[in-house]
Amino acid sequence: MNQLQLFLPCAAGVEDYLAPEVLRITGLPPGCVTKQRGGVAVRTSLAHAMLLNLHSRLAQRVLVLLSFTEYRNEQDLYRAASEVAWERWFTPRESIKVEVTAQHSPLTSLNFAALKIKDAVCDRFRVTAGGVRPDVNTQWPDVRIYTHLSTDSCSLYIDTSGEPLFKRGWREDKGDAPLKETLAAAMLAASGWADGDADLLPLYDPCCGSGTIVIEAAQIACNIAPGSLRRFAFEKYLPFRRAEWDAIKKEAKDAEVLREPGQKPLIFGSDVAHRMVDFAQRNAQRAGVADVIEFRGGDALQRMPPIDIPGVMLLNPPYGERIEVAGVAKGAGHAGRQFDEEDAQAGRFGARELPQTQEGGEFFSQLASHWKKNYPGWSAWILTPDLKLPGKMRLKEARRVPMWNGPIECRLFRFDMVKGSARAI
Numbered sequence: 562m563n564q565l566q567l568f569l570p571c572a573a574g575v576e577d578y579l580a581p582e583v584l585r586i587t588g589l590p591p592g593c594v595t596k597q598r599g600g601v602a603v604r605t606s607l608a609h610a611m612l613l614n615l616h617s618r619l620a621q622r623v624l625v626l627l628s629f630t631e632y633r634n635e636q637d638l639y640r641a642a643s644e645v646a647w648e649r650w651f652t653p654r655e656s657i658k659v660e661v662t663a664q665h666s667p668l669t670s671l672n673f674a675a676l677k678i679k680d681a682v683c684d685r686f687r688v689t690a691g692g693v694r695p696d697v698n699t700q701w702p703d704v705r706i707y708t709h710l711s712t713d714s715c716s717l718y719i720d721t722s723g724e725p726l727f728k729r730g731w732r733e734d735k736g737d738a739p740l741k742e743t744l745a746a747a748m749l750a751a752s753g754w755a756d757g758d759a760d761l762l763p764l765y766d767p768c769c770g771s772g773t774i775v776i777e778a779a780q781i782a783c784n785i786a787p788g789s790l791r792r793f794a795f796e797k798y799l800p801f802r803r804a805e806w807d808a809i810k811k812e813a814k815d816a817e818v819l820r821e822p823g824q825k826p827l828i829f830g831s832d833v834a835h836r837m838v839d840f841a842q843r844n845a846q847r848a849g850v851a852d853v854i855e856f857r858g859g860d861a862l863q864r865m866p867p868i869d870i871p872g873v874m875l876l877n878p879p880y881g882e883r884i885e886v887a888g889v890a891k892g893a894g895h896a897g898r899q900f901d902e903e904d905a906q907a908g909r910f911g912a913r914e915l916p917q918t919q920e921g922g923e924f925f926s927q928l929a930s931h932w933k934k935n936y937p938g939w940s941a942w943i944l945t946p947d948l949k950l951p952g953k954m955r956l957k958e959a960r961r962v963p964m965w966n967g968p969i970e971c972r973l974f975r976f977d978m979v980k981g982s983a984r985a986i
């Protein structure tokens with residue numbers, strides 16, 4: 562288990578932040594890490610796979626590549642899966658689930674491909690474990706087997722994470738449209754807020770909802786490992802060594818940075834919905850950072866800076882019918898239909914030029930005026946699917962970073978509030 566090929570999938574566009582994160586967590590030389598589309602490959606050990614599960618904020622999972630072969634049909638997939646020594650990883654007492662993704666595969670049914678791979682795994686156990694085979698459990702499997710098919714190659718992976726890594730274990734209160742923790746972490750990485758050795762700038766999310774962005778930020782500030790509250794699939798695998806894992810967790814716990822008594826928080830969240838502020842507070846408590854974040858209720862169009870030194874705002878504001886603007890801008894008009902669950906299930910969406918609805922337009926132009934007047938020296942990073950946002954805010958963006966919010970293509974815009982006027986267009 563000392564030389565494994567890992568693959569850490571991530572949202573498209575996040576590879577540039579994930580690769581340095583992997584190097585930072587593992588201390589490996591850059592040659593061991595390769596950026597690929599939709600993830601990062603790492604040549605390393607199982608101990609590093611455990612470390613990455615515990616510490617990565619950006620990866621969706623940590624997979625171990627067990628086979629890479631050419632294929633032309635389902636029979637080739639069956640053969641590839643029967644040649645993998647699954648019995649070195651788990652016993653037939655563990656339940657399994659096979660998932661297949663494909664890009665330009667000639668096969669007509671991915672379900673049938675998954676069935677063939679499942680058959681191969683079970684048949685191999687029948688031989689190696691004296692007739693006993695693992696059960697399939699599609700909801701809560703002990704072992705997830707991932708297959709990725711390209712035009713002519715098949716990669717078989719065993720998943721070491723279990724539940725996807727964005728599930729940190731602190732979220733019970735969701736709100737209407739929580740941001741995935743991995744995306745909040747990608748926004749923080751893109752903003753560079755935690756880069757370097759300099760003291761952290763104040764961080765403020767004025768539309769904080771259930772608190773994802775500020776909780777991720779606070780855990781970074783306190784050096785709390787994102788996986789410290791959850792379990793992982795590798796804990797049930799045969800190569801797992803409890804003592805080694807306990808030592809990794811203890812080292813992470815010892816490295817946490819405790820807040821000095823009386824130290825003022827530098828991380829702030831507010832939301833117009835008091836219910837959301839309650840959710841955020843409870844989530845922060847479970848994440849171990851309640852006393853590092855100051856939460857308030859209030860309309861983003863009226864809230865003054867939470868601290869008298871300029872800092873960074875980071876937010877995914879309300880858009881469309883699903884997440885309506887509330888507060889003083891509410892009722893100025895009707896939002897046009899923008900994105901909804903059905904859209905999301907149907908596929909991916911490119912960032913768009915959303916119509917200049919009175920409500921959305923009104924909210925963002927008022928927000929920009931409020932910030933120009935009251936937030937000189939602050940930078941605001943806004944995640945939005947709306948390519949027209951800078952125009953609506955009458956601000957020239959200093960940066961635009963492509964990001965995906967699930968199936969929705971977004972931009973993370975940075976606006977710098979220059980004293981008095983900001984960089985108006």
Ligand SMILES: C[S@@+](CC[C@H](N)C(=O)[O-])C[C@H]1O[C@@H](n2cnc3c(N)ncnc32)[C@H](O)[C@@H]1O
Binds near residue numbers: 738859
């Ligand atoms: C897309 S959600 C943010 C989700 C959040 N990042 C999370 O992880 O849960 C937008 C939030 O903006 C809030 N909101 C709507 N209008 C607002 C306003 N005028 N001022 C402050 N917050 C507002 C909503 O209550 C909602 O919680």
